Amino acid sequence: MPKDLPLLTAAPVERRDAARNRRALLDAAAELMGGCGVEALTMDALAARAGVGKGTVFRRFGSREGLMASLLDHREAEWQAGVISGPPPLGPGAPALERLHAFGASRLRLHLDQAALIEAAGRTWGENHAVLGFAELHVRLLLGELGVAGDVAYLATAIIAPLAVPVLRQQMHAGMSEQQILSGWRDFVDRLVGSE
Amino acid sequence: MPKDLPLLTAAPVERRDAARNRRALLDAAAELMGGCGVEALTMDALAARAGVGKGTVFRRFGSREGLMASLLDHREAEWQAGVISGPPPLGPGAPALERLHAFGASRLRLHLDQAALIEAAGRTWGENHAVLGFAELHVRLLLGELGVAGDVAYLATAIIAPLAVPVLRQQMHAGMSEQQILSGWRDFVDRLVGSE
DNA sequence: GGTCGAAACGGACCGCGGTCCGCTTCCATT
DNA sequence: AATGGAAGCGGACCGCGGTCCGTTTCGACC
Numbered sequence: 001m002p003k004d005l006p007l008l009t010a011a012p013v014e015r016r017d018a019a020r021n022r023r024a025l026l027d028a029a030a031e032l033m034g035g036c037g038v039e040a041l042t043m044d045a046l047a048a049r050a051g052v053g054k055g056t057v058f059r060r061f062g063s064r065e066g067l068m069a070s071l072l073d074h075r076e077a078e079w080q081a082g083v084i085s086g087p088p089p090l091g092p093g094a095p096a097l098e099r100l101h102a103f104g105a106s107r108l109r110l111h112l113d114q115a116a117l118i119e120a121a122g123r124t125w126g127e128n129h130a131v132l133g134f135a136e137l138h139v140r141l142l143l144g145e146l147g148v149a150g151d152v153a154y155l156a157t158a159i160i161a162p163l164a165v166p167v168l169r170q171q172m173h174a175g176m177s178e179q180q181i182l183s184g185w186r187d188f189v190d191r192l193v194g195s196e
Numbered sequence: 197m198p199k200d201l202p203l204l205t206a207a208p209v210e211r212r213d214a215a216r217n218r219r220a221l222l223d224a225a226a227e228l229m230g231g232c233g234v235e236a237l238t239m240d241a242l243a244a245r246a247g248v249g250k251g252t253v254f255r256r257f258g259s260r261e262g263l264m265a266s267l268l269d270h271r272e273a274e275w276q277a278g279v280i281s282g283p284p285p286l287g288p289g290a291p292a293l294e295r296l297h298a299f300g301a302s303r304l305r306l307h308l309d310q311a312a313l314i315e316a317a318g319r320t321w322g323e324n325h326a327v328l329g330f331a332e333l334h335v336r337l338l339l340g341e342l343g344v345a346g347d348v349a350y351l352a353t354a355i356i357a358p359l360a361v362p363v364l365r366q367q368m369h370a371g372m373s374e375q376q377i378l379s380g381w382r383d384f385v386d387r388l389v390g391s392e
Numbered sequence: 393g394g395t396c397g398a399a400a401c402g403g404a405c406c407g408c409g410g411t412c413c414g415c416t417t418c419c420a421t422t
Numbered sequence: 423a424a425t426g427g428a429a430g431c432g433g434a435c436c437g438c439g440g441t442c443c444g445t446t447t448c449g450a451c452c
């Protein structure tokens with residue numbers, strides 16, 4: 001009998017060399033990005049730095065955008081964990097409106113921090129249901145707790161939309177500070193949920 | 197004395213061959229795009245089709261994204277004309293709230309029609325102050341007419357944000373129809389301005 | 393019409409993202 | 423330990439966006 005019953009949920013096991021190369025690639029990516037911006041992260045350079053062939057890089061990540069998405073996944077997972085089980089007010093335990101405010105603040109911060117990476121990831125990032133979908137679901141639930149009536153799904157989308165990177169870049173370009181953006185967003189949300 | 201006094205507002209005059217090539221390039225672009233999608237619009241193919249060199253294309257438009265932006269400019273100008281001096285309810289003459297609704301409907305339609313082009317234009321499109329800036333200003337003025345208090349500039353941005361192409365694509369992907377999106381947006385806006 | 397400077401042209405050239413396919417490495421089984 | 427086959431690997435190759443610079447064309451002025 002086999003040692004490991006192949007569970008239905010088990011991901012297809014990764015071969016040793018594959019795992020090693022994955023590690024090497026992510027490390028090399030971090031190094032290259034640390035030196036300069038995302039521009040420095042060339043697929044050829046990455047392959048060379050990690051000591052693997054170019055084909056391996058594309059086998060792993062599918063595309064440059066996919067690689068960027070992988071780099072973003074770590075932070076995103078941390079953030080989601082913070083929402084699900086972290087300390088309030090972002091995590092559970094605070095009143096819904098406070099949690100909503102904390103959501104906006106942390107999401108804004110995340111997007112500003114990772115702006116370059118997010119743009120480099122392009123549609124690979126946003127189209128991942130696990131990303132935008134999670135945030136939208138969270139906001140929907142909070143709106144429900146707040147007793148908001150109407151098309152809650154659309155409202156959730158509309159609440160998240162102005163936190164998108166292109167919008168933020170435009171606002172920063174127009175001279176707004178992170179504080180101004182955040183307070184604008186908070187007023188906007190309050191106005192939306194406060195009209196009961 | 198010169199026939200044409202060079203007015204201060206006059207753009208630096210375009211040479212004959214330059215104008216001819218510009219025409220040829222825009223026509224060729226339309227032809228190539230008509231056949232297939234935006235993907236078919238290769239800079240090499242465009243140059244060949246228009247019977248000019250590749251360098252000429254880049255001299256004109258700066259980049260592929262710039263070319264896309266140029267293609268969008270025509271429609272955008274028409275739309276802006278419709279807002280400034282077209283028939284109500286989009287143009288002047290209708291109550292502010294109706295104009296706002298009409299704004300959303302026509303803008304939604306425009307974005308859906310031109311989605312592929314807009315995405316291909318990338319940041320060249322959004323960063324043009326004449327585009328997003330105009331729409332935002334318009335919404336700001338309408339909000340002012342409606343007597344909305346608070347950070348009107350931010351609210352204008354937030355009202356426009358969910359009409360961005362990536363958001364729309366996500367919604368269409370989730371099975372929403374144009375009608376559903378529009379009515380969701382209208383409720384959202386009503387809730388925002390109706391809480392006086 | 394002739395002349396001259398500037399603007400426009402064109403296509404060879406480069407770097408990068410992405411593909412392809414023959415070769416190597418791993419690991420389950422005997 | 424031997425072995426079979428599949429998963430993984432690597433780097434030559436391609437197409438496209440973008441640049442560069444010697445050459446051509448325009449048109450203003452004499």
